[in-house]
Amino acid sequence: xxxxxxxxxxxxxxxxxxxxxxxxxxxxxxxxxxxxxxxxxxxxxxxxxxxxxxxxxxxxxxxxxxxxxxxx
Numbered sequence: 111x112x113x114x115x116x117x118x119x120x121x122x123x124x125x126x127x128x129x130x131x132x133x134x135x136x137x138x139x140x141x142x143x144x145x146x147x148x149x150x151x152x153x154x155x156x157x158x159x160x161x162x163x164x165x166x167x168x169x170x171x172x173x174x175x176x177x178x179x180x181x182x
Contacts, residue, residue, distance in 0.1 A: 126162030
């Protein structure tokens with residue numbers, strides 16, 4: 111069950127990273143940032159991308175912490 115959740119979060123992480131990079135690319139390499147609709151698109155891509163990326167490192171840390179054995 112946990113591996114399925116990790117794989118799902120990993121997929122969301124990569125989708126979020128691609129959304130963030132797409133938003134950054136639109137910001138730096140197009141003139142869309144000069145219009146209100148472009149600003150909204152770039153902000154939505156960057157914001158949703160970061161939100162989708164954020165749970166995966168936390169889940170990896172929790173999995174790592176659970177797998178640690180006490181040194182006794």
